[in-house]
Amino acid sequence: MVSTPSPTSVTMATPARLHLGFLDLNGGLGRRFGSIGLAISGLRTRLTITRAAQTSVEGPDSERVARYLGVMQQRLQLAGGHHVKVNEIVPAHAGLGSGTQLALAVAWGLRTMYCLPEDIHGDMTALGRGARSGIGIGAFGGGGLVVDAGRGAQTKVPPIVGRAFFPEHWRVVVVLDPQRQGVHGAEEINAFSSLAPMSATDAAHLCRLVLMKALPAAAEEDLESFGSAITELQARLGDYFAPTQGGRRFSSPDVAAVLRHLEAQGAFGIGQSSWGPTGFAFAASEAQASELVAIARRHPAGRGLDIRVCAGLNRGAEWQSDQEHDRE
Numbered sequence: 049m050v051s052t053p054s055p056t057s058v059t060m061a062t063p064a065r066l067h068l069g070f071l072d073l074n075g076g077l078g079r080r081f082g083s084i085g086l087a088i089s090g091l092r093t094r095l096t097i098t099r100a101a102q103t104s105v106e107g108p109d110s111e112r113v114a115r116y117l118g119v120m121q122q123r124l125q126l127a128g129g130h131h132v133k134v135n136e137i138v139p140a141h142a143g144l145g146s147g148t149q150l151a152l153a154v155a156w157g158l159r160t161m162y163c164l165p166e167d168i169h170g171d172m173t174a175l176g177r178g179a180r181s182g183i184g185i186g187a188f189g190g191g192g193l194v195v196d197a198g199r200g201a202q203t204k205v206p207p208i209v210g211r212a213f214f215p216e217h218w219r220v221v222v223v224l225d226p227q228r229q230g231v232h233g234a235e236e237i238n239a240f241s242s243l244a245p246m247s248a249t250d251a252a253h254l255c256r257l258v259l260m261k262a263l264p265a266a267a268e269e270d271l272e273s274f275g276s277a278i279t280e281l282q283a284r285l286g287d288y289f290a291p292t293q294g295g296r297r298f299s300s301p302d303v304a305a306v307l308r309h310l311e312a313q314g315a316f317g318i319g320q321s322s323w324g325p326t327g328f329a330f331a332a333s334e335a336q337a338s339e340l341v342a343i344a345r346r347h348p349a350g351r352g353l354d355i356r357v358c359a360g361l362n363r364g365a366e367w368q369s370d371q372e373h374d375r376e
Contacts, residue, residue: 054161054162054163055160055161055369055370056098056099056161056370057096057097057098057099057161057369057370058096058097058157058158058160058161058367058368058369058370059094059095059096059097059157059367059368059369060093060094060095060096060097060153060154060156060157060365060366060367061092061093061094061136061365061366061367062092062093062094062149062152062153062187062188062364062365063087063088063089063091063092063149063187063188063191063361063364063365064087064088064090064091064092064093064138064144064145064146064149064187065085065086065087065088065144065145065149065183065184065186065187065194066085066086066088066143066144066220066222066321066326066328067083067085067143067145067181067183067321067322068083068084068085068086068262068278068281068282068319068321069083069084069254069258069278069281069282069285069319070082070083070181070198070254070285071083071084071195071198071251071254071255071258072198072246072251072254072255073243073245073246073251073288074245074246074247074248074250074251075245076248076251078200078201079197079198079199079200079203080198080199081180081181081196081198081199081206082195082196082197082198082206082255083180083181083182083183083195083196083198083206084183084193084194084195084258084262084281085181085183085184085186085187085193085194085196086187086192086193086194086214086220086360086361087186087187087191087192087194087360087361087362087363087364088220088222088358088359088360088361089358089359089360089361090222090356090357090358090359091138091139091144091222091358092136092138092149093134093136093137093138093146093149093150093153094134094135094136094137095107095113095132095133095134095135095150095153095154095157096132096133096135097130097131097132097154097157097158097161098130098131098132098133099128099129099130099131099161100128100129100130100131101128101129102129103117103118103121103129103130103131104129104131104132105117105131105132105133105134106131106132106133106134107132107133107134107135107137108134108137109134109137109140109146109150110132110134112140112147112150113132113134113150113154114132116150116151116154116155116175117130117132117154117158119174119175120154120155120158120171120174120175121158123171123174124158124159124162124164126158126162130158132154137150139224139226139326140229141229141230141232141323142224142229142230142321142324142325142326143230143320143321143322143323143324143325143326144321144322144326145183145184145187145322147177148172148177148178148184148185148188149184149187149188151171151172151175151177152168152171152172152177152184152185152188152365153365155168155171155172155175156168156171156188156365156367157367159171160367160369161369168185168188168189168205169185169204169205170204172185172205173204173205177205178204178205178206180198180199180206180240181196181206181322182194182196182197182205182206182207182208183196185205185208186208186211187361187364188364188365189208189364189365190211190363190364191360191361191362191363191364192211192212192213192214192360192361192362193211193212193213193214193263193266193360194208194210194211195208195209195210195211195258195263196208196209197209210263212263212266212267213266213267213362214266214360214361214362215266215269215271215360216359216360216362217332217333217334218269218271218330218331218332218333218359218360219330219331219332219333219334219336219337219357219358219359220328220329220330220331220337220357220358220359220360221310221315221328221329221330221331221337221340221341221344221355221356221357221358222326222327222328222355222356222357222358223303223306223307223326223327223328223329223344223350223353223354223355224325224326224353224354224355224356225300225302225303225324225325225326225352225353225354226352226353226354227352228299228300228324228325229325230299230322230323230324230325230326231292231293231299231323232323236323239289239292242291242292243288243289243291243292246288250284250288253284254281254284254285257277257280257281258277258281261273261274261276261277262274262277262278262281265277271316271317271330271332272316274316274317274330275315275316275317275330276316276317277317278316278317278318278319278330279311279316279317279318279319281319282297282317282318282319282320283297286298286319286320289323293323293324297320298320298324298325298327299320299323299324299325300324300325300327301349302349302350302352302353303320303324303325303326303327303349303353304327305347305348305349306327306344306347306349306350306353306355307319307327307328307329309343309344309347309349310329310340310343310344311329313340313343314336314340315329315330315331315340316329316330316331316332317329317330331357334357337357338357341355341356341357
């Protein structure tokens with residue numbers, strides 16, 4: 049039998065994700081956080097790893113990529129160097145999971161290159177990702193509408209406990225504010241520590257909204273019910289996090305103004321992804337979403353925003369080596 053040589057280059061493409069909300073910020077049952085999120089099209093990270101004499105990185109966010117690459121080279125005990133070219137990237141600190149997707153792309157790309165077994169949880173722990181949410185890992189692994197179970201006493205990375213198909217014809221109006229960044233790093237840690245625990249009653253209601261309204265509505269393609277659940281989930285979480293966002297539900301006043309206007313025009317399920325500033329709203333079709341985007345761009349607050357139509361993505365990361373076709 050002739051063995052197949054390992055590839056010399058691997059290209060990874062990973063989707064952005066929307067964090068639609070936390071489930072339990074009380075922790076009384078022994079687990080805290082828990083999340084619902086969605087992989088989306090139109091915003092992605094794409095990078096190529098190639099074996100090289102010396103290690104180097106080019107492209108946006110190269111410093112962070114170099115850090116992840118160094119950790120993984122040491123973790124996997126790889127000899128020789130690697131060149132990473134970042135071709136596309138999800139905007140950093142925008143609430144779209146850019147750091148997790150970069151980390152996953154580097155880790156998975158190296159493991160694919162050297163035909164090593166997967167260890168997503170171990171790699172993400174080593175790279176410092178998945179501290180509170182596993183949604184990015186779920187989006188990478190298979191896309192769709194994803195639910196993670198948060199953190200317990202022994203949790204390393206929040207486990208994915210649910211994945212639902214997102215209706216193909218639904219669309220997401222994604223509203224980015226290029227002038228702002230969401231809370232991240234030490235500021236994020238301080239923000240969580242400054243907030244009082246959520247009441248058990250409120251946490252229970254959020255869980256009920258997700259399990260008994262949002263997920264069944266997606267399965268039955270009932271956008272009005274799905275949107276109602278997401279809007280309420282977001283409103284309650286927005287009020288909870290408001291003290292860390294200048295007393296506002298949304299970190300970007302412009303995004304907030306545009307989303308309120310879109311809701312009045314028939315959009316469903318408005319909210320902010322993670323700490324923002326990216327906001328979102330759902331539409332029943334490509335045509336409705338395109339109309340909402342045009343309306344948003346005409347709004348005075350929308351002039352400095354990046355407003356686009358995205359679809360829910362029912363698949364995860366894709367990769368291609370110099371010896372094989374695209375894979376998921």
